[in-house]
Amino acid sequence: MNIDKSREILSGAREFGSDLSSSAEEKFELTVIGVAEEPEFDNTAESVQVIRERLAELDQSEGKTYWRSLEELSETEEFQAYLEQEFPRQSAPLESGLDRREFMKLLGASLALGGLTACVRPNPQEKIVPYVRAPEEIIPGKPIMYASAITQNGYAQGVLVENHNGRPTRLEGNPSQPGSMGSIDAQTTAEILRMYDPDRSKEVLQGGSSSDWDSFSEAVSSLDGNIAILTGTVTSPTLASKIDAVLNARSGAKWYQYSPQNADNVLAGSEIAFGSWIVPQYNFEEADIVLSLDADFVNSGPAKLKYARAFSDRRRVRTGEDTMNRLYMVESTPTSTGAMADHRLPMAASAVEGFAREVAAAVGLGSTDSHAALPDGWMDALVDDLTNHASVVVAGDEQPPIVHAIAAAINEAIGAVGRTVTYHKPAMAKPEIQSESIKFLVDDMNSGKIDTLVMIDSNPVYDAPADLDFAAALDNVATSIHLGLYNDETAVRSSWHVPQANELESWGDARAFDGTISIIQPQIQPIYGGKSPLEVLSLFLGTADTAYDSIRAFWQSAASGGDFNLFWNHVLYNGVVDDTASAPMRARAKSTIFDEPASHGADGIEIVFRPDPNIGSGKYSNSSWLQELPKPFTKLTWDNAALISPKLAEAEGLKSKDVINITVGDKSIDAPVWIMPGQAEKTITLHTGYGRTNAGKVGNGIGFDANVLRTNEHAHFVSASITKTRKKYKLVSTQLHGILESDGIGDRHITRGGTLADFQAHPEHPGFVHPVAHHASDLYDDFEYDGYAWGMVVDQTVCNGCNACITACQSENNIPVVGKDQVAVGREMQWLRVDAYYGGSVDNPEFFSQPVACMHCEKAPCEPVCPFGATVHDADGLNVMVYNRCGGTRYCSNNCPYKVRRFNFLQYAELEENAMALLQNPDVTVRSRGVMEKCTYCIQRIQQAYITSENEDRTIADGDVVTACQSACPTQAIVFGDINDENSEVAKVRKSKLNYGLFEELNTVPRTTYLARITNPHPSLAVASSYGSDSHGSDTHGAEEGGH
Amino acid sequence: MALSLKRLRSLPKGETDRVIGRDARTNQFPDAGAIDDVVNAPVYVHPLKTPMWWIIGFCISLFFLSIYITSVVYLIAKGTGIWGNNIPTAWAMPIINFVWWIGIGHAGTLISAALLLFRQDWRTSINRFAEAMTIFAVVCAGLYPILHLGRPWVFYWLMPYPNTYGLFPQFRSPLAWDVFAISTYGSVSILFWFIGLIPDLATIRDRHPYKFGKIFYGTLALGWRGSAKHWQRYMRAYLLLAAISFPLVLSVHSTISFDFAVSNLPGWNNTIMPPYFVAGAVFAGFAMVLILAIPLRKVYGLEHLITMKHLDNSAKLMLATGLFVVYGYGVECFIAWYSGAETERYMLYNRVFGSDYGWAFWVLIFCNGVAIQPLWWKRVRYNVWWLFGISIIVSIGMWFERYVIVAITLTRDFLPSSWGLYVPTFWDWAMFIGSMGLFCTLFFLFIRLLPTIATSEMKETNWHLSHVGDPSLRYKENEEEL
């Protein structure tokens, strides 16, 4: 049966005056889509057919309204025009006229205004449809978690999929998978949205006109001539073997790989250093000192979650005894890693090589004539650290091969190899320099050597280097076949397009960065009829194997003996194949590294290309969650911008939102600028992934396409020239003020921090934590919380502002997306935000990332002012928001010092029964317009744990309740639990002397507290950087604190 | 016999006096009936003979009223998002207008209640339409908090009644206080007004030239026959109502000010708020009284009932309360500095010199502080054009005061990361203009259908005057009492 909350969710907030009495059936049928799909996949093809029809119907029936709502998200012409206006907000928000639903809403509302609503609107009759045969593992209303994996640029990130009656709703990290460690990044979380995205291509296209799978397989079987296969980075053993099979079967077939985010430099670097293709893995848990050469290792690359965790584990300071590692960072543009650095130096990307050579020289390798402008004593301190501690040097993927080679040499010289860095065989099925591979491919295409090109899960027309002009080359290919989730730039230029099955819909396997293999198991039948790469390739072998057949076949042969089913179930259960991680290799760096001619950084203006921190290099362009996610530090949404340094802005007379023209060679683009504190002086950062033309309704036409300037040999940075234009462009940022030194901010002690030395000097009363002596005095007796008392602590030292928590929260709590125009007027809905503050000089500031959600104040200012009593405290001390009681006076938001409350100014939540509705978490109410909402500490999880414990007649154990943000956090900066339980992690952390409450002087007694940010500068460089503390005598305050 | 309005207006002033037999020197009417004739003349006019100026004015009001209705419908269809409100500026123009309207209301009750208690006989000429103004202003104001709700259709949850949820309103909230304060204020004002009307309605009943008029007004008059016993109870009740309304009117705007004073926001959390708001309300109220009285006495030829003396007194009150308001600004600044709290100080800095909204502060300083200074001079107080102009400026100024207090304070409070901007939208303005339409519509109906001056009280006063002698003496006393 399916009295599944989801149907009620689908039915939207009926009580909230919107008319949804219609189509109870459809609601139910949708749930059946969820229900009929069991992960076991014994479904008859017929039932799958039903699903397709249903979705097709839905698409026609509900499509219109759905697009309308998307129209509001995407930048349509009217929206562009609307942006040009001087005061956009002077005009009413973009909305179409009243449609039926709204009219009914209006009707209902006006009747309700007459106080009659209860009498005139009858309850709609809901249907209950039982299973014919109930699958025994499904207990209605109880989710099942399945282990699987999602690949990012080919590398697996282990996930656990929350599955409600066969309807996947959320992704979480898989603790037993090294690429995840139980954490998950924003992109992988958003994969679930990508799966349900109604923009995905739904049918096979031949030359743009609709066709079907059968005629496609026909066409394939009749193909002859040279076949070329283009894929992204492939780590999947099964796919690789399948491709090999095709290569063997078809003479003259070739396999090319290209992914805009690749390991070319690492491989080429190892070529120089070791003469062979091997890749380094870093053991940050061992490293006391880390030197990063423009490497954003905590927030980019396949190992980011592992590295972020390991690196942060060495920075958790609770007491004066604790120690921490030290990070030296030279980087061209601020990154999450740079934000954590103890010593950070903005430096042009091209200058890093020179710097690396200097360091090498300092540790006795080669010699250099270059002298980067460093602060006094910087190099000495660095070398002192590198040589006297367990250290490691990390080179960034965007840095040229030679830098990687030099880093390898230094690591060897300082004895890091084997301790803090090990070398391994690449996890890629076929390691190669992809920039060459794509070049060969284009040459072959142009020279007519290729008759059939199969492009799997790649979009070269958009992301291949501009100078290769892939689009033109594609015309020289007789038959081009594109397999992809979207009908994208490449698809529309191909003679065949086949909709691809999402990784949540199909079988597969993939390796993590360290080689560990995960099996990808589907959660639901392909809802838009997608096909997996394995199925498509099978056609070329003349078989009609399903992906499931191929995978099982491969593993049956691969699995070493034993009972295969046992092995198989074990693997599916764990999500990883044991002992598949690659073993360390012995490698000696060549002495010839430093014979390479040194290249010197040009001192003109330099462009740095980086994948967008949220939407990557285009994979997630159509993800409204990630588009609306404020980018780290800039807090920009729905756009990319040219990040420039304050100095450059002054020199060129530029202000944020001015549009500049950037010229590289004969190519040039217009881009709005955003002034970025800490940006290297003459470096301009351009993020790729924008300026899409065929991404989908959400992603089309947002931002500018930086790929235009990107050539094959200068894929990562290139010198350029800029000219200021008269134009202005409306960039939307969710945070307008963040410079701690500016007017009226300095003495608010919002974010607090100091050096490890400061802390160790006053381990009991660190002055920077409690700059203002705060005497709580109260007229009334306080409430006692003798049961559970939920609380949260956020460790600002290890929070790197990666945003994983925000998307996790969005996914867990059904948080709607509002679109650029609404964000522009300050109506973003994310319950959790990561505030960014800059301390010190704007040219090289100290970065603070402060996640802020509802503080669940014990003396919440929001509660006494609500006339409806819609926000109250419960017995656990939670600040509860009762949506259905809320009338929307918004007084609570006014009175909240933290401004963490979010209001549904319009009908943001999707109430139509389209595919997106399947995404909703059935355990969380969908909020309608006119209702205030906010972080609830994931109360649905607390209640679930509470009921379970009560049914088992026990108490909730520490760790039973994990909030969405906490589970996602790669660095475990968020600790949550029962603060009344002496032994709980959170209670222990709260005892730390670094613990402080935001605006605690207002006597709000917040349940969410922060650990002051601790940095660990080298003693000789320690310019005491302590924020929050008063200019003088912070210790005396500490003493005062001790006094009472 | 009723004089037709046309005839009255056609006559030169001295002549009017002669016709209605008013003694220009003592300012008395030997013939009490003449007061009826003058005041009630417009009411006696046959519907089909309604003067053109009224019809035109009424239609214009209706037009703006339709704008109001349109914006309300659109609001309910779309949601509060059609306004410029956002986070952090969750309250903005609707609340500003609400406070503005409710403030305007206060002069009416104050005139009718307080001045009655202080035995200010001159009030009798203006209290009737001042009370009407109060009621209509309260209507305009009262609608705002309801429409301002995210879900207006659940406003009735704010009433304490036994419901299926087993819930009561949350009585700690100033907004819950507002519900009680405003509903009490509205209903008591209407009651007070109606009680005052009864004898005059009886007068109209007895003199109305047409049958339907006699029935209509007769019904409203409840069969009043002016018996001495009735008069005795009536006057006692009237006095009690006045005595009750006086603290009420003070409490209402104090309660409104609690919406801000009780919160914890820098710039809102001030103890000065209640007195400062009440003074502001009376200030704005008397401005509105003048805005209405000056044209009214002209078109209805009531110069000899609403004399320059009345305008003069109103102007003096306006000046006094205006100065109090300015003092309020001073105290706010002082407290902000004296508190020593970064947030408080920055709030003030942002209000006064803020790059985004600093100008608004100076606008209000000019309107409420500078523009009223000419009122020190008698010549200005005795010049209707000056008074009218200054009153308009003051009304604008008081609107800006609320704009600064509500919207601008919210744009920058505690947490810099959440600081924002606020820009009103088309619909914000439409609803504001529209609410004025509502007010005017009601007021036009009032001056057409009901006596704009309390005639029975007027007669009584007049009779008193004839005993006390030269009225100008009494006015002298008044001034001292003021």
Next chain:
Amino acid sequence: MPQYFPPNSNAFAKWSIIGGLIFFTLLLTCLAIYVRSYRNRVNVPVSQPIPFSHALHAGELGVDCRYCHTSVEVAASANIPPVETCMTCHSQIRQGSPRLYPLYASWDQAIPGVNDTASLEAGTNAPAPNSERLEWNRVHDLADFVYFNHSAHINKGVGCSSCHGEVNRMEGMWKNEQMSMGWCLECHKAPEKHVRPIDEVFNANYKKPTNQIALGKQLVEEYHINTDKLPQCSTCHR
């Protein structure tokens, strides 16, 4: 001066005032009653595709609630049984009864003489297997924002009949209680008035003992019912 109104106008006025007041109060009362009971479908039987009788199954035959509503002890919802469950008996008993056609129509197997092709040709208006889904009409439909959990009640001594009434006597099925928030709170504020021994939970005939309050208090202790949390908003709303 003539009278404007006839002598009886006084009485008319007086009575129209009194009558008006009476009428208004009556109107409100009726409205309240209508909204809270009838529109709320209290005691209004809901029609079903199959005239299933709890009186027969739960009453006469004495089938345990949990035989069909299997998840009631472990999950939030007390599930509606799958067709399979019905077919365990009805593949033999009452086989082919036209009142059970919707059941056979939804069943995924052909049953000779009931819903197989043979019987179709035979002209009996029997439905084909898988021809249509079995759609029950929902009887207890709480608001979407209310998260009621059966297991939490069952395991703490709240009996089925406390909310659903004497189901074993119901021919049809209907809402036995108002199931409004106020109604829920009656028990959530004072559970001792309603809790019963756990082994009586599924006993539809259970009658409260005379010492209910005393017993209740003792059971509340025994079952560790957290009376602090019970009346909290977060208990039912998320």
Next chain:
Amino acid sequence: MSTNSNPVSNSIGELYGIVAQYGSPEAIQAAARKVRDHGYTKIEAYTPFFVPDLDEDLGHKPSRLGFVVLAMGMCGFIFGFGMQWWANVEYYPLNIGGRPLNSWPNFIVITFECTILFSAFTAGLFMLAKNGLPEYYHSIFNTPGFENATRDKFFLCVEADDQNFDTSEVMSVLNSTNPETISEVER
């Protein structure tokens, strides 16, 4: 002014009373005193506006409205505070922002407003009730020229059901008060 010594007594129906009309408050006050001195108790005056002390001249007792209003005001006070206290402390105690259940300072405003509401409506409605309003038909309206009672004339009525009522007596007494007119008014 003209005094009509022999009034029009063409009254057919039952007599309600004899009504004299005066032109000024002073006149009617004097008349009222005189009539009362003659021992008439059922006398009533009708005036276009409130004439102070006239009620004493007629021997009316002072109104006790004030006490009633005070009493009801207290009821309002108790109701207002009681409601809030009961709802917050007894009926459904909830933890609102850590404030105590009986946070009486927050209850003051509503208590005050309730007090005002109760007393104000008592004052208004109780007055109307005691005056027996609405009363659309009243014999006094039969008085000739009574429409001026709401304009500028003052009427004094000696009612027929006064125990020592005698038409000629009353006539003479009234005549001696120089009324403008005298008329017998029927029921």
